[in-house]
Amino acid sequence: MRVLVTGASGFIGRHIVHALARDGHEVIAGVHRASPSRDAPGVQSISIDFAHLLKSLDWLPHLYGVDAVINAVGIIAERRNSRFDDVHRDAPIALFEACRRAGVRKVIQISALGADDSAFSRYHLSKKAADDFLATTDLDWSILQPSLVFGPGGQSSALFCALAALPVIPLVGDGGQKIQPVHVDDLTRTVLRLLKSGAPARLRLPVVGPEPMTLRECLGVLRNWLGSGEAHFIPIPYRWLLAIADRLGAMTATPFNGEALRMLQRGNTGDPDILSARLGLRTEGLASALRNRPGTSAERIYARLFFIIPVLRYALALLWIWSGLTSALFFPESESLELLAATGITGSAAPWVLYGAASLDVVLGVALLTRFHVVLVGLLQLLAMLAYTAVITVSLPEFWLHPFAPIAKNIPILIATLAIMAAEKR
Incomplete structure (x- = not known):
C-alpha cells in the first residue's frame, strides 16, 4: 500500500x-x-x-x-x-x-x-x-x-524523565493528576492494524495504557528506570505554577504553558477495553514497557542535562549581553581606550573598535538568547573569543596572571559554547 x-x-x-x-x-x-x-x-x-x-x-x-x-x-x-x-x-x-x-x-x-x-x-x-x-x-x-505517548525520541518522555532525574522532583499540587501513558509501539501497532484489509473503519478509538496512574506514580517509575535512587518530591501549589506557565506561554513557545498545565490538571484517561473490543489489541503499561528495556547511560545523561543545557544557553547569552553593555556604558571609557592603546589601537579608530566590539557582544548575546541560528552564532562567539584571547595574549600577557582570571575564564566558556552547539545539532 x-x-x-x-x-x-x-x-x-x-x-x-x-x-x-x-x-x-x-x-x-x-x-x-x-x-x-x-x-x-x-x-x-x-x-x-x-x-x-x-x-x-x-x-x-x-x-x-x-x-x-x-x-x-x-x-x-x-x-x-x-x-x-x-x-x-x-x-x-x-x-x-x-x-x-x-x-x-x-x-x-x-x-x-x-x-x-x-x-x-x-x-x-x-x-x-x-x-x-x-x-x-x-x-x-x-x-x-x-493519551500521553512515551517512547524513544518523545518530547513528553524526555520532559518527564528530566523531571524524574532531578534531586528533588517538583509536583503539581500533590501529584495526583491522572494520566494513562501509552507506548508509541502500541500506537503504531494500532495504525498497522487499521490499514489491513477488512479492518473496521469509522471509529473513534482512545489509545491508552491498561490503567490510569498518578503523575507522582509516573515520575517514580521513570526515576527507578533511570536508576536515580529514591524519589524525593516537593509539592508546588497549582495556582503558583499556573501563573508562571501562563506568563511563559505568553512570552515564548514552550510546552510548559497555561493550557498544557490545565489539561494535565483535568486528567487524561480513557477506557482501554474499547481498543481491545474493536481491534483485539492490548496495550502495555509504563512500568512493564520500561522493565523490558533498561535505560542506557546515554538516556540517563540526557535526562540530567535536559534542563541544564537551556539554562547554560541563557547564562552565556546574558554574559555576552552584560559584557557588551558594561564595555559601552559602565566601564570608564578612558581606561578602555588605554587598554586598546596597549594593543596598538589608538586615535580615531579606538572608539570605533571599542563600541563596535561592545555592539557585537550584545548582538551575539541576543541571538543566543532568542535561539537564532544557535550553531552559527556559537561559531561566531568562538571566533570572537579566540580573537580576543589571541590579541590580549600577545599585547597584554600579564592578564593571564590576573587574580580574577579574565582570560583564563574563556577556556570554560569556549567549552560551554561547544556543548550548546552540540546539543542544538542534536
Missing part, C-alpha cells in the same frame, strides 16, 4: 513511518523540509508545510497514486508560523476534503485524548474540529485519540 504520512518528522510520525516501511508499505513521508539523501528504503520524503496548505486544491498534487493517508501532525505550543487553527484544524480539513476528491478512501487521524465534547483548550478544540469534520465524510476514517 502507498501511504502518505504527514508530520513524518515528528515523534509519532517517525515511528509510524518506520513501522510502515518494516511492514512492506511504500511510504511518502511529509516533512517540513525534505532531504531525499536521508530517505530510508521504501520511504520517499516530500516537503509539506501545514501552515500554508489550507485549501483542498493545495493537497491534490500530493495525493496522486496514494492509497491511504495518516495525519500525524501536531504541535503542543504555538509559534509565530505555527498556529493551532492552521495546523490542527484548517490544513487537516483541507487534506480530508482533498482525499475525498482524489478518491483516497483510507484516512487515519492521530488526534488526542480529550478532544471531545468536554474540550476547553485551543489545542483540543482545534483537534476536535478536524476530527468532527472527518467524521462527517463518507471516507473509511479512523480517529485515534492517544
